[in-house]
Amino acid sequence: MKVLLVNGSPRKNGNTAAALSAVERELHAEGIETVTVHVGAAEIRGCMACGGCRKTPDGLCVFDKDPVNECLRLMAECDGLVIGSPVYYSGIAGTMKSFLDRFFYCGGGKLCAYKPVAGVVALRRSGGVDTFHQMNNYFNLANALIVPSFYWNAIHGSAPGEAVQDEEGIHIMENIGRNMAWMLKTLDYAKEAVPVPEKRPRAYTNFIR
Numbered sequence: 001m002k003v004l005l006v007n008g009s010p011r012k013n014g015n016t017a018a019a020l021s022a023v024e025r026e027l028h029a030e031g032i033e034t035v036t037v038h039v040g041a042a043e044i045r046g047c048m049a050c051g052g053c054r055k056t057p058d059g060l061c062v063f064d065k066d067p068v069n070e071c072l073r074l075m076a077e078c079d080g081l082v083i084g085s086p087v088y089y090s091g092i093a094g095t096m097k098s099f100l101d102r103f104f105y106c107g108g109g110k111l112c113a114y115k116p117v118a119g120v121v122a123l124r125r126s127g128g129v130d131t132f133h134q135m136n137n138y139f140n141l142a143n144a145l146i147v148p149s150f151y152w153n154a155i156h157g158s159a160p161g162e163a164v165q166d167e168e169g170i171h172i173m174e175n176i177g178r179n180m181a182w183m184l185k186t187l188d189y190a191k192e193a194v195p196v197p198e199k200r201p202r203a204y205t206n207f208i209r
Contacts, residue, residue: 001031001032001033001079001080001184001185001188002032002033002034002035002077002078002079002080003027003032003033003034003035003078003079003080003081003082003116003180003184004034004035004036004037004071004074004075004078004080004081004082005020005023005024005034005035005036005037005081005082005083005084006036006037006039006071006081006082006083006084006099007020007036007037007038007039007040007084008039008040008083008084008085008086008092008093008095008096008099008100009040009084009085009086009093009096009122010040010041010086010093010095011040011041011086011160012038012040012041013160014086014122014160014161015086015122015155015157015160015161015162015163016040016084016085016086016120016121016122017038017084018122018155018157018161018163018164019084019120019121019122019155019163019169019173020036020082020084020120020173022155022170022173022174022177023082023118023120023173023174023176023177023180024036024177025174025177026174026175026176026177026178026180026181027177027180027181029177029181030177030178030181030182030185031181032080032180032181032184035074035078037067037070037071037074039066039067039071039095039096039099040085040086040093040095040096041095042066042067042095042099043065043066043095044066044067044068044095044098044099044102045063045066045098046097046098046101046102047098047101047102047105049105050062053105053106053107059072059106059107059110060072060073060106060107061102061106063102066099067099068099068102068103068106069106071099071103071108072103072106072107072108072111075108075111075112076111078115079115079116079184079187079188080115080116080117080180080183080184081112081115081116081117081118081144082117082118082119082120082176082180083096083100083117083118083119083120083135084119084120084121084122085119085121085122085131085135086121086122086123087121087122087123087124087126087127087128087130087131089127090126090127090130090131091127091130091131091134092131092134092135100135100138104138104141104142108142109138109141109142109143109144110142112139112142112143112144113142113143113144113196114143114144114145114187114196114197115144115145115187116144116145116147116180116183116184116187117139117142117144117145117146117147118146118147118149118153118176118180119132119135119136119138119139119153120132120153120154120155120173120176121135121153121154121155122154122155122156122157122163123154123155123156124156124157124158125156128152128154128156129152129154131154132152132153132154145183145187147176147179147180147183148179149172149175149176149179150172150175151168151172152172153172153173153176154169154172155169155170155172155173156169
């Protein structure tokens with residue numbers, strides 16, 4: 001089993017990385033492989049709603065010069081996903097927001113369906129819960145299985161490296177890793193006996209008549 005970790009911070013080795021590393025340590029301890037992609041320092045344009053990904057056989061984005069398609073290909077091989085972002089103005093960092101919009105619109109939603117997922121945030125003081133909820137919006141619309149912990153998935157620190165001093169925050173991240181490993185193993189054990197829910201047609205209702 002393998003989990004994709006996506007670092008959406010401009011700092012490759014900052015506090016977001018520390019949060020992801022704490023999750024990763026527990027996954028490794030449970031025998032789960034991981035692959036990490038740092039997207040926060042890349043040049044990633046936002047989704048233009050052009051629909052080009054709907055016209056390609058592989059469902060990849062027409063913009064192929066950034067990590068979005070790389071992560072889509074990796075997610076097809078992975079059993080779980082963890083995304084991390086710093087908090088900017090009480091929200092997801094801009095580059096990470098552009099990544100998530102295109103990743104989930106292009107097919108990440110289908111690739112994450114019924115797989116364990118988690119979002120983690122790093123912040124100095126406030127805005128962590130808002131950012132955490134924004135991440136969960138992507139998961140909810142993807143039919144993904146959000147991994148719980150015993151508190152909101154936030155870790156505190158200002159300068160790079162300070163987050164490791166947030167003992168409770170580290171424990172939250174470690175608990176996410178353990179819970180995700182348990183969910184992965186439970187799903188793997190039950191996959192033959194309990195298939196995923198049948199997909200049924202859905203209605204699309206617009207409010208302009």
